[in-house]
Amino acid sequence: MWKSLEFFRNRICAEGKRVTNAAQANSQASVGEGCGSGVVDIKARPGSTSIERASRSAWIAIALSFVAVLLDGLDTSSIGVAAPAIAVHFTVPPAALTPAFVLTSVGAVLGYLASGPLSSRWQPRPVLIASVAAFGALSLATPLASSVGQLAALRLITAIGLGVALPSAIAIATSQCPPRLKETAAVIVGTGLAAGGILGGVLGAVLTAHLGWQSIFIIGGALPLALSLVLQLWLPRPTAARDLVLANQRDMRPGGLRLIGDLLGTGPATRTISLWIFSFLIFADGYALVFWLPTLLIKFGFSPEYAQLGISFFSAGGLVTNILVMLLVSRLPIARILLSTVVLGVISAAGLATHDMIPVGVWLLIAGTGAGLISCSVGQSALAVAIYPEALRTHGVGFSAAAGRTGSIVGPAVAGLLVSMGVAPKAIVLAATIPALLAILALLPHLRTATRA
Template identity: 50%
Template sequence: MADHMTAHLAGETASQAQKIATLAVCFTIVTLDGLDTTSIAFVAPVLSRAWNITPAAFTPAFVATSVGAVIGYMLSGPVAARWGKRQAAIWSVLVFGLGTLATVLATDIVSISIIRLITAIGLGGCLPIAVAAGADIMPSRYKETAAMLVATGLSAGSVIGGLIALPLIRDHGWTSIFIVGGIAPLLILPLFVWILPKETEVAKGGNPVLALFSDGLATSTILLWAFAFLVFIDAYALMFWIPTLLVDFGFEPSQAPLATAAFGTGGLVGNIILMLLVARFGIKPLLIAICLFAIACIVALSKAATASMLLPLIAGLGAGFICCCVGQAALAVSLYPPALRTTGVGWASASGRVGSIFGPALGGLMVSLGWAPRDIILTAIAPAVLAIVVLLVMRGIGRRTA
C-alpha cells in the first residue's frame, strides 16, 4: 500500500521538469536497448564474409539474443523487488553495456552467441524498469501514454541503428557499432539511476511473480501474456519473412530492405498516433481497432495486384502489429499496481519475446513446405483474430471489476 501511495503521489505532484527528465532518460535508455538488440543483425552480413560462413550460420546468435532477453525480462521484477529498482537498473545497464563492448572480442559463432546471450539478459532487464519508471512519474490518466512512449524507444533504436550502421561499419569496421552501442548506455547510466526514486523498503518477503496471480489478477495476467504472445508471433513472422515473400509479388531481391523500412516506419507512425489517442479512448479499444486495421491490411496485401500497393500496405501492417507489441506494455501498466509494474511489464514482454521466436520459425516451416506466399501472409489473420478475442475478454473483466 505504501508503495502504491508513493507512486501515486509522485505521479500527481512531480514537477513538469521532473516528468520530462524522467521520460527523456527512460526513452533514451530503451532506445539504446533497441539499438544494441538489433546490432547483431547489422553486422551479420559483414561477419559472414569475414569468417567465411553463411548468413544462416548466425541463427544461434539471433536465438541467443532472444533467449537472453526473455531471461532478463523475467528476472527484472524479482531483482527489483529484492534489491530495489536502482540496483536492478545499475546491473542491467552494466551487463548490456559491457557485454556489447565485449562483442568486439568475438572470433566465431560460438563466442558471439555466448556474449549475445549474456548481453541480452541485461537488455531485457532494462525495459521493464524504464517503462514502470516512466509510468509512475505521470498522473493516472497519462500512465499508458508514458508507457507507450518509453517502449517506443525499442523501435526508435532499431531505426537509428539502421541509419548509423552502414556509415560506421563502412568507415570504422564492424566493431564500431558495438563500441558506440556499449559506451552510450554506460554514459547514460548515472542519469538513469538519478531519475529512479529512492526506496526505503525493497525486500517485502513475497514473490512478485506469484503476486501477478493474486488479488483477482490471475485471469487478466494469463490473458495479457496470451495477447503479447499472439501479436509478437505476427509482428516478427511478417518482419522476418515479408522481404523474402515479396519476390513473388514482383519485387527484386535488392528491394527487400524497402519492405523492412516500410514496416518499421509504419510502426513508428502508428505508435505516435496511438500515444496521442490513448489517454482519451483507453488502450484496449484502441488495440482492438488496430488489430482490425492490421487484418484488413493482411487481406489487401494477399490480393494486391500492383507493386505500388505493397509498401503502403506493409507500412499498415507495421502500424498494426508494432503498435500492438508496444501496446502490451501499456496494458500491463494499466493492469498492475505500481509495486508489480516492473514484474508485470517484464513477464508480459517475455511472453511476447517467446512469440517472436515461434513466429519466424512457423513462417520458415510454411516456406519450406512450399506454401504460396499469399497464403502464408493470410495465416497471420488467425493470431490477430485471437488477439482481438483476448482483448474483448479483458475488457469485459475490466467492466465487471470497475
C-alpha cells in the same frame, strides 16, 4: 567538472526531499492512492510549485527511460544489421549465425523474467543503471569474439541485460506519473525499442559500410556506458511513498516464491493469462514478418533492393501509430486502442495477401500491417501497467514481455518452416492474419473491463 555535477545533483536531491516532505504533510492519502512516487495530487493543490517540480521530475524520468530503451533497441537490432558482414568475417554462411539470433531472444526472455525479482530486491533505479552499463560493456566486448560460438554466448549474456532494462525503465517512468498518465508513459518508453531498431538499421548500414561491422557494437556499447553515468546523476530517486510500496512488495513475496500466484491473483486471473497470450501472438506475428518479409517480397516479384524497403515501411508504420497511441491513451482505454490497431493490421495483411496492385499500394499495406503489429507490441506494456498495482508492475511488464519474446522465437520458426515447404508467399502472408485474429479474442477480457469502467 565532476564536483560541479555533484553539486547540482545534491541540490536537486535536496529540493526533491523538501517537495516530498511538503506533499506528505499536506496529504497523507497520496501514499496510499497508487501513484507511488510522491507526486502531489493535482486536484488538491492546483498551481503549486511542488506540482511543477514533480511534473518536471516525471518528464525527466520518462525521457531518460526512453533513451535507455532506445539504446536497448539499438543494441538488440545490431546483430541483425551486422549479420551479413559478420558471416563474411567468419567465412560462414549467414544461416550459421542462427544460434546468435536465437540466443539473443532467449537472453531477452531471461532478462524480462529476472527484472521483477531484481527490482524487488534492489529497486528499479539501480537495476536499470546496472543493466544499461552491463549491456553496454558486453556490446563493447562483442567484436573480440573469435568464433561464432563465442559470438552467440556473448549475445546471450548481453541480451539478459537488454531484457532487464525494459521493465525497469517502464516501472520507473510510470511510478513518477499521476495515474491518468501512467499508460502514456509506458507507451512512450516502449516506443524507444522500436525507435532504437530503426536507428540501428540506419546507423548500422552507414557504420558497416565505412568503419566495419565492429563499429556498430563499439558505438552501441559506448553510448549505454555514457548513459549509465547520466542516469546515476540525473534519474529521479524514489521518494518515501515509493520506498514504502517497495518495502511492502518485499514483505509480500519473500524470495519471489509466490510471484506467479500474485500476478494471477491481481483481479481476474483471466486478465493476466489473456495478456500473456496476446503478447505471445502479436510478437510471433510481428517478428515472423520482420524476418521473412524481404524474402516474401522477392517471391512476389520485387527486386532485392526494393524488397529491403519493406522492413522500413513496416517499421515506419509502427512508429507513426505509436505516436498516435501516445496521444490517445490518456483519453481512451488502452484495450480499445489496441483493438483498433490490431484490426488495422489484420485488414492490411489480408489486403497484402490478396493484392494485385502497383508497388505504392503494397508499401502502404505493409505500413498498415506494421502499424497494427508494432503498436500492439509496444502497447502490451501499457496494458500490463493498467492491470497491475505498482508493487507488481515490474513483474507484470516483465512477464508480459517475456511471453512476447517467446513468441518472437516461435513465429519466425513457423514462418521459416512454411517457406521451406514451398508454401505460396501470399498464403504465408494470409496465414499471418490468424495469430492477429486470435489476439483480438485475447483482448476481450480487457475490453469488458474497460466497458465497465
